[in-house]
Amino acid sequence: MCHKTLNIVFVFLACVVAAVASADDTNAVARGYRLLTETPLLPSDFHQRVIDNVWQSWPEPLRSEAEKATPQQRREMTFARYGLTTRPGDDSGKPLQYVVGDDGQWTMNCFSCHGGSVYGKPTPGAPNNRFALQTMTEEVRRTKFRIGEPMSRMDLGSLFIPLGTTHGTTNAVVFGMGLMHQRDEQLNVVNRPPVPFVHHDMDAPPWWHFYKRPYIYIDGFAQKGHRGLMQFMLVPENGPEFFREHEDDFRDVYAYMSSLRPPKYDGTVDDELVLVGKGVFDRNCAECHGTYGDDSEYPNRRIPLDEIGTDPVRAEALTEAGRAKYARSWFAHAGEDDPQQTIVELDGYVAPPLDGVWASAPYFHNGSVPTLWHVLHPSERPTVWRPVSEVMDEQRVGLTIELAEKMPVTEPDVAIRRSYFDTRRFGKSNSGHTYPDELSEAEKTAVLEYLKTL
Numbered sequence: 001m002c003h004k005t006l007n008i009v010f011v012f013l014a015c016v017v018a019a020v021a022s023a024d025d026t027n028a029v030a031r032g033y034r035l036l037t038e039t040p041l042l043p044s045d046f047h048q049r050v051i052d053n054v055w056q057s058w059p060e061p062l063r064s065e066a067e068k069a070t071p072q073q074r075r076e077m078t079f080a081r082y083g084l085t086t087r088p089g090d091d092s093g094k095p096l097q098y099v100v101g102d103d104g105q106w107t108m109n110c111f112s113c114h115g116g117s118v119y120g121k122p123t124p125g126a127p128n129n130r131f132a133l134q135t136m137t138e139e140v141r142r143t144k145f146r147i148g149e150p151m152s153r154m155d156l157g158s159l160f161i162p163l164g165t166t167h168g169t170t171n172a173v174v175f176g177m178g179l180m181h182q183r184d185e186q187l188n189v190v191n192r193p194p195v196p197f198v199h200h201d202m203d204a205p206p207w208w209h210f211y212k213r214p215y216i217y218i219d220g221f222a223q224k225g226h227r228g229l230m231q232f233m234l235v236p237e238n239g240p241e242f243f244r245e246h247e248d249d250f251r252d253v254y255a256y257m258s259s260l261r262p263p264k265y266d267g268t269v270d271d272e273l274v275l276v277g278k279g280v281f282d283r284n285c286a287e288c289h290g291t292y293g294d295d296s297e298y299p300n301r302r303i304p305l306d307e308i309g310t311d312p313v314r315a316e317a318l319t320e321a322g323r324a325k326y327a328r329s330w331f332a333h334a335g336e337d338d339p340q341q342t343i344v345e346l347d348g349y350v351a352p353p354l355d356g357v358w359a360s361a362p363y364f365h366n367g368s369v370p371t372l373w374h375v376l377h378p379s380e381r382p383t384v385w386r387p388v389s390e391v392m393d394e395q396r397v398g399l400t401i402e403l404a405e406k407m408p409v410t411e412p413d414v415a416i417r418r419s420y421f422d423t424r425r426f427g428k429s430n431s432g433h434t435y436p437d438e439l440s441e442a443e444k445t446a447v448l449e450y451l452k453t454l
Contacts, residue, residue: 032256040107048104057139083130085122113204120390125207125260129168169201179234187240198317200427203367208260218365220350223340226254262356277450288351304348309432361398368430371398376436376444
């Protein structure tokens with residue numbers, strides 16, 4: 001066979017291998033999504049009977065409105081009250097945030113926090129800035145008690161560990177800390193007396209940052225990997241063998257998360273102003289947040305607390321001992337020669353990528369800033385605010401909000417009370433990140449326009 005023929009054969013085989021690899025990647029992505037939406041990996045939270053009757057636990061006048069509504073209208077009211085969405089491209093009516101089995105059992109999945117609405121459009125991977133976990137759990141528990149359904153781990157656990165004080169944020173870090181407290185490094189269940197934790201709410205990050213980030217969490221302490229994604233399944237019902245058996249499943253979840261990219265801004269932009277804003281951004285912001293476009297780079301830079309000045313509670317709540325235990329655990333080291341890297345000693349937060357930043361309001365790790373305009377105007381950030389619409393505030397780029405002097409503590413509907421964000425409360429400060437003060441108003445306006453395009 002001549003060299004020319006051999007070269008053709010080699011090129012053909014390379015194309016075949018590339019096509020097979022591409023198909024395998026595509027299949028892994030699809031399997032990852034199906035696993036999250038179709039496979040219950042935790043004990044069930046409640047049955048369809050409960051969600052069909054939960055409206056009877058609502059306060060007036062909402063309860064009377066639901067009583068007069070059709071079953072479909074009640075379902076829509078339920079989804080709206082708790083921050084649930086339908087699944088894009090799926091006419092089953094099932095929520096993105098729960099696995100709903102053929103037996104009628106509902107089981108929470110990762111999309112409860114990481115699958116939300118981008119200004120009214122259900123979007124897997126978007127932060128769920130409307131998720132009302134504490135409110136939903138309380139009303140589900142009352143409904144179960146009334147109709148005689150058994151209580152779940154969530155119903156009972158929420159009596160001792162707060163699930164979240166403001167809709168759209170959760171006490172997620174402490175969930176992980178509490179679950180890991182009852183395990184040894186090889187994930188065997190151990191009986192230990194409870195210990196106090198620093199309860200605090202966090203805003204879920206968008207999953208479309210996952211492909212860029214070499215480490216995860218706002219402090220970037222854990223190198224990303226498929227095993228680390230399994231931490232929130234550490235309920236007692238899942239023994240150590242469960243995690244080893246599901247490694248391949250979570251390799252698929254890893255592939256799915258790595259495939260996600262942010263939605264594109266579909267409003268109008270001023271192209272000339274965008275060009276000016278890019279220049280201002282590259283000179284003043286890119287050192288921490290990276291560059292964007294064809295030659296984009298992400299520096300994964302951690303900023304010390306005394307420099308960034310944002311709320312320190314999250315950094316202080318996850319202790320050095322807790323990070324060290326993670327470093328020794330199966331999540332970071334499963335016997336391989338090259339264990340994942342875990343940063344045990346740190347003091348600060350990692351500046352996140354800003355891909356799709358227009359679509360991931362509110363801002364800061366605790367969700368304390370409602371719009372990008374407020375990020376760029378530190379002295380104008382509201383003290384107490386609440387979202388009033390799913391429609392985007394296009395002028396300020398973020399949530400459409402109303403201001404208040406204080407939270408309405410006498411409001412009888414707890415869901416309304418929890419829609420208010422009070423930045424004076426523990427762990428909810430909107431201070432810090434005052435770098436924009438160095439920019440002129442014209443420069444801020446240009447940067448805001450540029451951020452729409454990321």
